[in-house]
Amino acid sequence: MQRFLIKDTAKHIGEKVRVCGWVNTRRAHGKILFIDLRDISGILQVVFVPSNKEAYDLAQNLRTEWVVEIVGQIVKRPENMINPKIETGQVELSVESLKILSESETLPLTIEGDGYDINEEVRMKYRYLDLRRERLKNNLIVRHKVIKFFRDFLDKEGFAEIETPMLTKSTPEGSRDFIVPSRLQPGKFYALPQSPQQYKQLLMAAGLEKYFQIARCFRDEDSRGDRQFEHTQLDLEMSFVEREDILELVERMFIKMIETLYPNKKIQEIPFPRIPYKEAMEKYNSDKPDLRKDKNDKDLLAFCWIIDFPFFEKTEDGKWTFVHNPFSAQKQEFIPDLLNKKNIEKIVANQYDIVLNGMELASGGIRSHDPKILEKVFEIMGYKKEEIWEKFGHMLTAFQFGTPPHGGIAPGIDRIVTILQNEPNIREVIAFPKTGDGRDFMMQAPSEVDKKQLKELHISIGKTKK
């Protein structure tokens, strides 16, 4: 017998159905016993009466979160017993037979409610239970829909989704890498990608022209409410484009996504305002200003572009480093200064961020595809020629064989969904997030590994602090 999803049962009054799910609540009234049965689609009231002795007696044992299979008839409720709070409130299931599929111990946390006030440690340790709550289940499903929207949208625009390696090369600049020891190359390490930046540019060199990827990115820096060790980006790159092409595409994609998935939300200003970095700093003292006119309006979305970032900035020890991305291009008028290493602090990058309600959603840029210019950038940052070629030779070489002008952007999926779902924290839209100090309470990661594993990897552990 085919299984019915609970949300579909209301359309089948009078029919015999089979439903499966969890006991959400149990209300025993002496002779009559109600169960609210929950599955992925909704909640259905199930009625057990003594006249069906076998099922009734078995149902006495049921407790919250037991998993059951029930066959019965969908019947219309009497007028005065309709529950308008649930989708199936006008019907109920009159039980023929009950099968217990799985029992449950007393729960370590409450599944009812939004769960915000439950200790994070408990929620994370029993994340699979925490995720049973409506709010979190919904967040994950909505997240899926957002990703699917982007995939379908970009597919229609002629993009191809292409996977790039998770095991790659440590990059000397930028964020701290997660490294992975190599067994076959003793003493050498892979790094997990901080972003697919170099690979996607090499795909442009390869002539793929329009690339995207739902890409996991890893950065070994301390966590925040809007930051985890690993996050997911909608990474995209296009060839033969200028800044305008990227901004137009991304803006159109976001607007369409909001209209489709969040028809109740209002976008404050279309087209998205564009604010040069300098102006943003002068006016808002921030490069991610929150432009919402009413910050209490949960449905208001204020997007903006921040453009024209400076390319270089001085580090503490007085050396030049890049502000955003060493592979970004400079705006055309600054190329002579770059090549002559003049007015370095004034050089402006062809670099743009998209900001939503005060949160940086994405960073992108038109890239350098001229090896001489890219080499000059690293030279200004104090790299020796041999060093540049050792670290970035693959990029410079690729650019010597006919690489088209290209550019892209990478919106953060976690942050987008966090804002759209009005969540206070990025963890609420990630299935299995880590704690502030990078631990997984459920899996007990990170963990020590077997001596044999270490030996194979040619690794020995020195003294650790503690």
Add this chain to the structure above:
RNA sequence: GCGGGCGUAGUUCAGCCUGGUUUAGAAUAAUCCCCUGUCACGGGAUAGAUCACGGGUUCAAAUCCCGUCGCCCGCGCCA
């Protein structure tokens, strides 16, 4: 690395400031009993807490002091 907040039944909290009628209290979950229409069902009973851990002050510490650990938020950091 630094600053702030928090830590009491399975869970969420009260009690702490002002130490002693507190045998650490409640709600909810749990166990048992009663109830044929509830939907946060209701009524009754039972059980459940080394008050995060360690030390100190005191006749007396959940309460005051010091240290440690854990979680959260922020700063640093985060192409």
